[in-house]
Amino acid sequence: MFLKQAYKAVAIVLKFAPAEASLKIAQRVLMATLTPLAIYFTQRLIDASVLYIGGNAGGQAVVLWCGLLLFTMFFRTTDSFFDGITGISVSRKLNAKFTPVIVEKFRKLDYANFEDKDTQDTIKRMSNEPQRFLQGTYTSALACTSLFVVIVISSLIFAQVSVWFMLGFILLIFPMVWFDFKSQSISHKLWYEQSSEERRLDYLGGLLSGKEPALELKIFGASGYISDKWRKKSETVLNERLKTAIYAQRFAFASTLLFKAWTVFLVIYLVNAVIAQNISIGLFTALITSIATVIHATENLSRLLQYAKRATLLIDHYDIFLKMGEMPENSGGENLASPRIAFENVTFRYPKTDRTILNGISFEIGAGERVSLVGENGAGKSTVIKLLCRLYRPDSGRILINGIDINDLSNKQLCGVFSVVFQDFCNYSLTLRENVAFGDLSKMDCNEELESALKQGLWVNDDIGLDTPLGKLEEGGVDLSGGQWQRVAIARACLAPSAFVILDEPAASLDPVAESEMYKSFSEVLRSRGCIMISHRLASAKMADKIIVIGEGVVKEQGSHTQLMENGGLYAEMFSAQSAWYV
C-alpha cells in the first residue's frame, strides 16, 4: 500500500532532520484544528450577535467570539509563514545531511550498475533531486494527515446536530475521496505517463523537427510521408486520450453526485430543524458554511493522495538504490614497479546477456610494452580495457599484474598502473586546469607539468589559459570542438604518472593528417611508458611493439606488424584493405 511507503518517507525525513521535521508535524496538526474551529467560532458569534441585537444578552459574548474568530483567522494566515519556515529548515537539513548519503553511495556504486538496463530507472530517479522528492512525499503525507484531522474535527460540528449525522458524514467521505482519487489517477496517467504509441508519436515528431532528418527528408521529398504518418497516429492517440479523459470525468461526476446527495440531505434536514425550532441560527449558518469547507477538503485530500502515490515510487527506488552492489574498498599497498600484465583464460559475458564476449582469452603485456589491440567491430577490444580497469570482473580466469590478481590490488595501486582515454571520454565544463589535472590531482597547481601534458596531447590553443572555463556551462566558457576535447582528454591521461596509458580510439574525430601527427607525438611521449591502444586506423598498429588480434573472444594472432603481415592472417587482410584507400 502506498500510504505505508509515504509514511516511510516521513520516517526517513525524521531520521535526517529530527528537530525540524517534528516541528513541522506539530505545526501541521495545530493548523488542521483551526479550520473547523473557525466554523465553530462563526457559529457562536452569530448566535451571540442575535441575542445581543434582540437585547437578550450583553455584548461581552459578541466581543469574545469575534475576538476568537479573528485570532483564529490571523493564526491561519500565519500558516504560510510557519509552513514556509519549517519547510525550508527541513530542506536545509536534508540538503546538508541526506544528499551526501546519496552522493557517497553513487561514488561507491559498482560500475556494472551504470550499464545495467534494469537499474537505469532507479539511477535516474536518484539522480534527479531526490531530496526534493523525499520532502515532497513527506509534506504530502503530512498534508493528508492534517486534512484527515480537518475532516474528523469538522464532523464534530455535525455531532452537535446528532451523532448519526456525524457518522453518516464520515461514511460518505470515503467513497467521495475514492471516486475523486480514481478520476485523478486516470487523468494523471493520461498527462504524465506516455503510452508506447505516444512515444512513437514523439519519435516521428522528432524526425519532423530534427536537423539531421531535415536534410534527408527534404531531398527525398519524404516530409509528407512522415507527417502523414504522424498525423494519423496522432489522431488515434488523441481519440484514445479523449476517451480516457471522458472516462475519468465519470468518476469525478460520481463524486460530485455523492456530494450533491449529502448537500440535499443536509439542507432538507436543516430546514426541517429550523421549522421545528430545534437549531440555533448560528449552527444553521455554520453547517451551510461547512459545505464549502468539506468539498474543499475532500478535493485536496484526493489530490494529495494522488501526489503521495506517485512520490512513493521514489521510496521504492531509494530502497533498491541503497541495496545496489558496491565496489570493494581496499586501500594501501606499494606502487607496483615496472608492471607486467597477464590475461589467463579469461571468459566474460556482460551481466544479463547471452553473448559470450571473451572466451578464455590469454595474452601477456610486458613492462613498458606498446601494444595495439586489433579486431573487427564487436570483437571485445573495449571489453578487455574495462576488465583491466576493474570496471567488470571476469566470469572465470584471472587478470594478473606482476603475478598478483588485480582483485587484490588497491584502487591506488591500479591507478598507478593505468590511465585511460575512453572512446566516450568526458568533457568537463570546468577550467582547463581541472580538466587536465583530473589525471593526477596532486599536480593541480603545477602549471609547468600541466602545460607539458597539454603539449603531449598536441594541444595547440595556447590562447586558452589554464584557468579558462571550458564548455557552455558558464557564460564566459570556451566551447571546444570534438578534436580539441579529445586532445584535452589525452593530456589528462598523459599527466597521470601511470605505467601504462590506454587509448581507446584516440583518433576517431581527427582527420588523417592530425592523426599521423598524433602517432608521431605518441611515439615520443610514450617512449618511457607502456601503451595499450585500440584503433581502426591500422597505421597506429605499425608503431606498436606487439599487435594482438582479437576475434571470436580469443587471441587470433599476435606479433609485430612485419610478422603479422608475413603470416597473412586477419591482420594482413585488414591492413591491405585499408591501405588501398590511403596509398
Next chain:
Amino acid sequence: MKNNKAPKIIAGIFSGLFRYAPFSSALSALHSILGQAMPAIETVVTVGLFDGALKALNGEDTGGSLVFYAAVYLVAYFINDVLAFVGDTATNTGVFEKGSHLFRIKLYEKMAKMPLIAFEDAGLLNNKERAEKAVNDNVMAEVFKQCLIFAGSAVSIVGVVAVLASFSLWLVPVSLLSVAPHFISRLLRGREFYRVKYAQAKKTRLLTYLWNLFNGRRTAKEMRVMGFDGYITGKWARLRDEVNEETWKVNLKDVKSMLFCDAICIVGYGLSVIIVLLLAINGDVSVGVLGASLNAFAKVQANMREFLISFGKLPENLSYARDYFGFLDLPEEQNGHMQYGGLKSGIKARNVSFKYPNAAGYAVRNVSLDIQRGEKIAVLGENGSGKTTLSKLLLGLYPQESGEVLYDGADVRGFSKESFFKNVSVISQNFVSYNLTLRENVAISDTRRMGSDDEITAALRGVGLAYITDEVGGLDGVLGREFGGSELSGGEWQKLAIARGLFRASELIILDEPTSALDPLIETEILTKFLEIAKDKTAVIISHRVGLSKLVDKIVVMKDGEVAETGTHADLMRRDGEYARLYLSQEQWYSQ
C-alpha cells in the same frame, strides 16, 4: 513579429482555439464566465436563507421563505455543478487535448517548410525549441484558461460587491478594504522573488552539473579509473553548503515578507468583519447579511488571489506563446518556378562564398568548380575545411552570399525544389537510423515505391544486406531498440543508409563519407559497393581517403574553405601542394 504585443497573441490564441475546437472553447468560456456569477447568487441566496431561518426561529413566519431559498440554493448549486462538469470536460478534452494537437500540427507543417539553413542559426533554433515547448506544455491552452480565470474572477468580484451594495452601500468600501492589501502585497513580493531566482541561477547550475557527474555512466567510469571522485565530492560539498546557506537566508527573508503581506491582508479582513458586525448591531444590515458577508469577503479575497496569480503567470506563458506565433511567421523556404528536366552538360560553381549565420569567418570562400555530367569527383581536405558545406551549396540547400551555382547554365535556386530533388540523392555523414520498418528505412528515399518489394530487396542485396530481411522478420520488421525492434550494428545501419541513398533513382548523388569507427573490412566493402552502383551517375564523394583519387575522374582539395587544388592524382602530386601533403602524411603509415 518578435515584438508582438500581448493582446495580439491572446487574440491569436483565442481565434485559433475557437477555430480548432469551437464547441469546447465556447463551453469552456461560458462556464468560466457564467460560473463566476455563482458567488453573487450564492450571497443573495445565503442572505435569504439565513434571514428566512432567523424569521422561522423567531416564529415570525412558518418557514415559507426559508423553504423557498433552500430550494433556490439547491437548484443553483445543481446548475452550477452541471455547468462545471460540462465546462471542465470541454476544457480538458477540447481546449487542452484537441487544441494543443492542432497547434502542434501547425508547428510541424511550418517546420517542414523551413529552409535547411535555419537549423544552423542558434537564434532560430532557440526560437524553435521554445515554440516546441509551448506546444508540449500546452501553453496556448494555459493562456486561454488563465485569461478566462482572469475574466471570471473579475466577474465574480464585481458580482459579489454589487450584491453586497444592494444590501448596504457601506459594504462596498468594506469589501474593498478586504481586497486592497492583496494588491499591495503583490507589488511588494513580485519583484523580490525575481531577484532571488536570478542571483542563484549560476551557482545552482554548477551544482547540478557537479551532481550529475556522479550519476552519469561515462563520468562514473572515468572517475573510478582515474580516481578523482574525491575532488568532485569536495567541490560539490563546498558549493552545496554555500548555496544551501544562501537559499536559507533568501527563503527566510521571503517567508518574512510573506508574513508581513499576510498580516496586512488579515487586518483588512478583520476590519471588514468588525464593521459588518457593527452594521448588523446597529440594524443597518440583517443578521443574514452578516452571515453571508463573512463568507462573501472570504470568497472575494480568494478570487482576488486567483486573479493576481493568473495575472502573474501570464507573462511567462505569453512569452512562450509569442515565440510560437513568431516561429509560424518566419520566412519559409523560397521555391523556384523553373522546372528541372535533368542534367545535360554539367554543374558549374562560380565564385561561391558562404558564411554560417552569426559566424565570423567564411565557411566556403570564392569557390569555383566544374563537374561534367557522369563525372565522379572526390572532395578531399582536413576536418573543417568546408567539404560538407560545399556539397550543400551545390544542391542549393544553403543560400550563398555571393557567386552562383549553375546547372546547365541555370541557377540552382531558381528550380522548383520538387523537380530538382527528384534527380538527386544523398548519403549524409549524419545519416538517420529510422526506428521504423526495414521497408521504410529503404524506401523513405522514394515513397512512391514503398510497395515494390522486389526493388527494395534488390537495394538491400546491392549493399550486401540481403540476409537482414530474414533476421528482422521481413521487410515489415521494425528496426531500432527504441520500440522493441531489431537493433542493427553500426556498420549495418551505415550500409542501410547507403541502400536508401541508392534506392532513389537519381542522376546526381552525393556521398558524404561517414567517419565513425568502422573496421577496415566493412569500410572497404561499403566504399567498393558505392562506387560500383554509382557507375552511371554524376557523383560527388566527400572523403579523407587519398586512395579514392585513383578511382575518380577529378580530385578537389579544400583548405580553409577554399579550393586549394583540382586535378588528377598525377597532376596534383607533380604540383607538390596540399594534396601531396595529405597523401604523404597518410602514405607514410600505410606503405609497406
